Amino acid sequence: MPELPEVETVRSGLAATVVGRTVVAVRVTGPRTVRRQPVRRFAARLTGRRVTAVGRHGKYLLVGTDRGTLVIHLRMTGRLALVDGPQAPRAPHTHAILTLDDGRELRFVDPRTFGELFFCLPGEPLLGQVTGRLGPDALVDELGPEVLGPLVVRRRTTLKGLLLDQRVIAGVGNIYADEICFAAGLRPDRRTESLRPDEVVRLSAALAAVMERAVAAGGSSLGDGSYRDLFDSPGAFQVEHAVYGRAGEPCRVCGTAVAGTRVAGRSAHYCPRCQS
DNA sequence: AGACAAGCCTGTACGC
DNA sequence: TGCGTACAGGCTTGTC
Numbered sequence: 001m002p003e004l005p006e007v008e009t010v011r012s013g014l015a016a017t018v019v020g021r022t023v024v025a026v027r028v029t030g031p032r033t034v035r036r037q038p039v040r041r042f043a044a045r046l047t048g049r050r051v052t053a054v055g056r057h058g059k060y061l062l063v064g065t066d067r068g069t070l071v072i073h074l075r076m077t078g079r080l081a082l083v084d085g086p087q088a089p090r091a092p093h094t095h096a097i098l099t100l101d102d103g104r105e106l107r108f109v110d111p112r113t114f115g116e117l118f119f120c121l122p123g124e125p126l127l128g129q130v131t132g133r134l135g136p137d138a139l140v141d142e143l144g145p146e147v148l149g150p151l152v153v154r155r156r157t158t159l160k161g162l163l164l165d166q167r168v169i170a171g172v173g174n175i176y177a178d179e180i181c182f183a184a185g186l187r188p189d190r191r192t193e194s195l196r197p198d199e200v201v202r203l204s205a206a207l208a209a210v211m212e213r214a215v216a217a218g219g220s221s222l223g224d225g226s227y228r229d230l231f232d233s234p235g236a237f238q239v240e241h242a243v244y245g246r247a248g249e250p251c252r253v254c255g256t257a258v259a260g261t262r263v264a265g266r267s268a269h270y271c272p273r274c275q276s
Numbered sequence: 277a278g279a280c281a282a283g284c285c286t287g288t289a290c291g292c
Numbered sequence: 293t294g295c296g297t298a299c300a301g302g303c304t305t306g307t308c
Contacts, residue, residue, distance in 0.1 A: 114304065
């Protein structure tokens with residue numbers, strides 16, 4: 001399930017491979033894949049556009065062109081595949097195909113069809129309506145204790161609920177919320193208003209450290225709808241997971257069995273001894 | 277066979 | 293009353 005580190009891996013892959021390329025054809029076959037605008041309008045706007053940059057805000061991929069932005073959200077099971085040409089075997093659940101001017105194809109594959117694509121012309125409010133709801137990016141933006149502190153204390157929720165709220169911090173999903181809590185030594189069900197200043201300092205450091213390590217490892221490929229990058233390679237961070245998906249297994253630090261529970265309506269994993 | 281997993285949106289209920 | 297938060301439901305389908 002792609003979260004910030006997985007989306008960032010796709011972003012850097014696209015930046016290295018499709019910047020400067022022009023989209024010469026657009027085919028959308030999935031009926032739900034483009035749902036914020038008519039498919040014909042989407043295709044007409046995107047066709048002929050040259051990619052100038054590839055950005056990201058939280059889990060949203062922002063493909064900049066010479067006129068407008070292609071916005072991609074992978075949600076749970078969405079995947080982008082860059083293939084050499086139309087002869088490449090087509091994965092099941094391929095819902096959109098962008099043909100590039102060098103013959104390669106950028107394909108959007110998504111079994112559960114939660115993911116989506118849309119295209120915003122310059123100055124169109126749609127882009128701002130989406131990204132404007134997002135808080136600072138968990139990787140790119142500075143989230144030192146002085147920034148994080150007010151965000152944390154002002155809310156009355158659980159730490160995990162806070163980390164998952166894209167309006168507060170953009171990019172953290174269920175896996176990394178648990179890993180950040182472990183790295184900070186804080187339980188996911190801790191009330192945010194109870195966090196002391198020194199704990200906010202630990203949280204801030206853990207957020208940056210986990211995001212940076214996960215991006216360096218190319219993200220996590222684990223379980224449901226297992227993530228793959230542009231070239232179908234898995235990430236490597238799952239082997240470093242301290243708690244996520246490890247309920248009942250020994251904590252890598254103290255050996256205590258990792259606890260599995262539910263927090264903020266989500267599965268949650270933590271070490272009862274290392275985290276408070 | 278049916279519960280479950282996920283991200284995000286929407287609607288509604290609730291507490292301070 | 294109003295605000296922020298909590299929770300459930302919807303969307304989907306492969307996996308257990």
